[in-house]
Amino acid sequence: MFVPRAGTYPGVGYLFADRAEAGELLAERLLFARDPVVLALPRGGVAVGEPVARRLGGALEVLVTRKIGYPPAPELGVGAIAEGGEPVFDLELLRKLGMTPESVAWVVEQERAELARRVAVYRGERALPDLTGREVIVVDDGLATGGTARAALRVVAGLEPGRVTLAVPVGARETVRALRAEADEVVALATPVDFRAVGQWYERFGQLSDADVLRLLGR
Template sequence: MELFADRAQAGALLAERLQDVHDPVVLALPRGGVAVAVPIARRLGVALDVLVTRKIGYPPAPELGVGAIAEGGEPVFDLSLLRRLGMTPESVADVVEQERHELARRVHAYRGDRPLPSLEGREVIVVDDGLATGSTARAALRAVNAAKPAKVTLAVPVGARETVRSLQEEADEVIAVITPIDFRAVGQWYEHFDQLSDADVLDLLDSV
């Protein structure tokens, strides 16, 4: 299976599948989702904004996500994973608090004092650069759904097949360009998958 050259090319391919929408709100999950969402917003002729999310890591191994939180929403946990680790949501309360602070910092960095656009009664497209476990996307979708939109679409270039299937319970539609069986990490499906900085995100938002 061919790789995406980079996030911009992946976003252009994804945009081709997002034509049947009416005046949507496009929300990208920083940081990587913003680069994917730029060509989508341009193709649809709409503004681009961010919906900030943070992974909640397992304290002994923070790279292992046991949940996530999105701005405007409550923490969403992988309860079965927590049980296997012998933990509860209360066990990671300190991590949640740390991530709330980082989430607030990023919201201010990306949006300043400007609130999220109103989502009630609108079509909303949530964009990320890929789905592995889907924890941050799940938190984002639940936060969006709480705002009573008319329709919610999750759009990603690539996603683990089981994750894409599970997130269909959280969105009206999940669109993925590819859903490979042999999925190990999002980055393996891109030729160039550079880490983005806050400055990169701001530059991308200004480019739309």
């Protein structure tokens, strides 16, 4: 069980110094995995996935996802898309906002373009590894609404893996519970009650660049 350290957020502490420490701790909960493929969601998930793959002796690769934002407030995700997959929408949220998947089609096309750009930067012409029958661990740096993780898991499920684990250092309790229907197992080191944002639980949670991702991938 984690005990929050004194942090910079009023009234709360933090659980992890940075994503690298979170990955090291997460790896200790994943020692059951044998020869896994670790698929990290860029950008932040790659910094967590790298120590996981290194500790488990698994292959590290990226699975690129993009949030589909609500146009007036793009930080509010109404869906997500992962490479090779179709958009996954929060239909209940769209209904409450008076919108439909068709009304954000132009946002989806923008995100498809950025998704394709990142795939080209991170993997070039290489396809995702063959996941048939493999143990797959999908890693991100945290779960808030879980939209991008859900989109990623559905793409992975279509590639006929042997077993799929979603692994995160921290996540909103309800989101973690909901995503158990999308994977064989969900491993979350912490599910705090007072969950407001993923970055709340890290002492250092700076944005990563494409160059940071390539460095972590050893490219």
